[in-house]
Amino acid sequence: MDDPDIHLDVAADLLLFLPASRRRAEQRVATDGTSTLGHLIESLGVPLPEVGPLTVDGAPADPSHQPVPGQRVTVAAVPRPQPVPLEPGQRAPRFLLDVHLGTLARRMRLLGLDTAYHNDMDDPALVVQANAERRVLLTQDRGLLRRRALWLGAHVRSSRPDDQLRDLLERFAPELSPWTRCTACNGELVAAAKDEVEDALADGTRRSYDVYGKCSDCGQVYWRGAHGDHLAEIVDAAVRTVAEARAAAPNGTAGPSEGVSSGTGASGTG
Ligand SMILES: [Zn+2]
DSSP states (O other): OOOOEEEEEEOGGGGGGSOGGGOSSEEEEEOOSOSOHHHHHHHHTOOGGGEEEEEETTEEEOTTOOOOTTOEEEEEEOOSSOOOOOOTTOOSOEEEEOTTOHHHHHHHHHTTOOEEEOTTOOHHHHHHHHHHTTEEEEESOHHHHTOTTOSSEEEOOOSSHHHHHHHHHHHHOOOBOTTOBOTTTOOBEEOOOGGGSGGGSOHHHHHHOEEEEEETTTOOEEEEOTTHHHHHHHHHHHHHHHHHHHHHSOTTSSOSSOSBOOOSSOOSOO
């Protein structure tokens, strides 16, 4: 008797999207022969922005392919690092973060990544801004990743900001420019001399801290201070993570070999 099912082999990195009761690599799906691969994969619970190369009976296939009963499909996760189309002059992807990812947003800005974030945006508005500004939408909402109109999205793994950041850096291995962006508003920092911003600093700060920048949008002054060590640790770990992600990448997929460029706004702090 003919095999009525399509057999899918789902990559380990994608199993988290399957319901716990069906969380295994081997999947059988009934089909009428008119469903697309993309539809079948989504029906398992896996959002398409998380899916990488597909094969059908060993040959590369597109999500729009209509498999027939008896065929074997392999479903890979997106490659890491995942290439993102950049516009001329753009050195790293831009991002837009879903409403619950505020801590991650501040850390990404610390690393110089252009990161838009609002704590009060609904799903349609997120998609509109992400598409209009060619930003990668980062979310933990799988429904949002299923929206057909979305240009590029990615699921953020883990609930811990440390792990979320590492996941993001391993996935995109973006070029970092630490200490160049306002963590509060995402504005770019411009060089600021100490005497220029003295009014904004308390006496203790003025004596013992180095000013390194001022936000060109909101005016916030940034200096290396009591919390600098913690932030420096986050930056150092991020730089290492990106370097490792790029080193582990197949040739030609990771872009420039160095993970850090010198900042344009910081002064004298390296
Ligand atoms: Zn700012």
